Amino acid sequence: xxxxxxxxxxxxxxxxxxxxxxxxxxxxxxxxxxxxxxxxxxxxxxxxxxxxxxxxxxxxxxxxxxxxxxxxxxxxxxxxxxxxxxxxxxxxxxxxxxxxxxxxxxxxxxxxxxxxxxxxxxxxxxxxxxxxxxxxxxxxxxxxxxxxxxxxxxxxxxxxxxxxxxxxxxxxxxxxxxxxxxxxxxxxxxxxxxxxxxxxxxxxxxxxxxxxxx
Amino acid sequence: xxxxxxxxxxxxxxxxxxxxxxxxxxxxxxxxxxxxxxxxxxxxxxxxxxxxxxxxxxxxxxxxxxxxxxxxxxxxxxxxxxxxxxxxxxxxxxxxxxxxxxxxxxxxxxxxxxxxxxxxxxxxxxxxxxxxxxxxxxxxxxxxxxxxxxxxxxxxxxxxxxxxxxxxxxxxxxxxxxxxxxxxxxx
Numbered sequence: 001x002x003x004x005x006x007x008x009x010x011x012x013x014x015x016x017x018x019x020x021x022x023x024x025x026x027x028x029x030x031x032x033x034x035x036x037x038x039x040x041x042x043x044x045x046x047x048x049x050x051x052x053x054x055x056x057x058x059x060x061x062x063x064x065x066x067x068x069x070x071x072x073x074x075x076x077x078x079x080x081x082x083x084x085x086x087x088x089x090x091x092x093x094x095x096x097x098x099x100x101x102x103x104x105x106x107x108x109x110x111x112x113x114x115x116x117x118x119x120x121x122x123x124x125x126x127x128x129x130x131x132x133x134x135x136x137x138x139x140x141x142x143x144x145x146x147x148x149x150x151x152x153x154x155x156x157x158x159x160x161x162x163x164x165x166x167x168x169x170x171x172x173x174x175x176x177x178x179x180x181x182x183x184x185x186x187x188x189x190x191x192x193x194x195x196x197x198x199x200x201x202x203x204x205x206x207x208x209x210x211x212x213x214x
Numbered sequence: 215x216x217x218x219x220x221x222x223x224x225x226x227x228x229x230x231x232x233x234x235x236x237x238x239x240x241x242x243x244x245x246x247x248x249x250x251x252x253x254x255x256x257x258x259x260x261x262x263x264x265x266x267x268x269x270x271x272x273x274x275x276x277x278x279x280x281x282x283x284x285x286x287x288x289x290x291x292x293x294x295x296x297x298x299x300x301x302x303x304x305x306x307x308x309x310x311x312x313x314x315x316x317x318x319x320x321x322x323x324x325x326x327x328x329x330x331x332x333x334x335x336x337x338x339x340x341x342x343x344x345x346x347x348x349x350x351x352x353x354x355x356x357x358x359x360x361x362x363x364x365x366x367x368x369x370x371x372x373x374x375x376x377x378x379x380x381x382x383x384x385x386x387x388x389x390x391x392x393x394x395x396x397x398x399x400x401x
Contacts, residue, residue, distance in 0.1 A: 019384040040249035040302025044378025051368040060319040080310045087295030190300035
């Protein structure tokens with residue numbers, strides 16, 4: 001989301017304004033956007049056409065503080081995205097274990113076949129590592145010590161693992177995994193945006209790379 | 215499967231976790247398919263979530279919140295995703311992002327004005343940063359807020375805004391105006 005802290009950006013700054021939509025003539029919502037996933041989430045365009053706001057609606061009452069406010073709040077936002085990703089991996093594992101224990105092919109449950117067992121062993125390992133890493137991030141955040149580099153690591157890595165995990169789990173459902181009635185298909189589609197919002201994963205890597213000083 | 219237990223969990227948080235599992239399983243998961251069809255969660259789910267105490271959990275009680283800390287937010291977010299693996303309930307934006315901005319940077323009057331209504335679910339909050347064509351490139355934000363007399367006049371458009379259809383409050387980003395037409399900033 002924040003690509004670079006260009007000096008000119010810092011000087012120019014950003015401000016945050018709070019709009020109460022019920023009392024803002026000139027404010028309009030666009031259509032509810034159609035998306036690949038997260039279909040129960042209302043995601044929209046918003047339009048502001050000569051919307052008049054009193055100074056009381058300027059957050060904090062001082063202009064130009066938004067960029068500073070953002071930089072301070074971003075680690076938490078990224079940690080929250082990662083927490084959702086780790087939880088989704090737990091859920092995908094649970095769903096896939098239940099399905100493969102039930103589903104039989106070539107005379108036995110899929111869960112007794114080596115490929116299934118090894119794939120799900122990998123998923124369980126990754127989900128566990130994600131949880132332990134995030135526990136450390138949460139503990140750091142509670143102490144006010146979660147820095148941008150670590151939060152960026154959590155965001156990109158967990159969401160990448162989430163997408164990889166959904167793909168592996170869906171595969172074990174075979175054709176049913178592609179059908180909307182199976183939650184794994186929804187989880188697969190919903191995971192995709194996690195690598196894009198909250199600061200794209202490429203931006204996360206750029207932020208981490210800045211700490212690579214010789 | 216032996217579940218991993220976070221070292222920062224305690225008895226109170228474990229109780230919260232148990233109650234959340236029931237809440238999401240009964241009040242959220244059964245409605246997800248219908249919510250996906252209609253393209254949004256039911257508006258009154260926000261009020262139910264507020265009554266249950268999962269909106270603005272880390273906001274102090276004097277502003278209507280649960281008086282918790284980030285551990286409460288972490289448990290609330292985690293259990294939401296663990297319940298269904300997905301959900302359109304935009305509490306992360308509402309509680310963990312927007313409420314944080316108002317709590318950390320709002321004036322006393324602003325906190326009293328908005329946080330209690332956000333905590334109860336009376337108001338749903340969105341944050342509007344992205345504009346058509348900007349994405350990660352925030353230097354290209356075009357929205358303006360110009361002083362006219364004692365008021366700001368805002369013009370611009372935003373896109374991909376989570377909670378966009380249901381939002382009663384929108385935290386809007388705009389570049390600080392040039393000194394020629396804006397009051398001096400503090401730095």
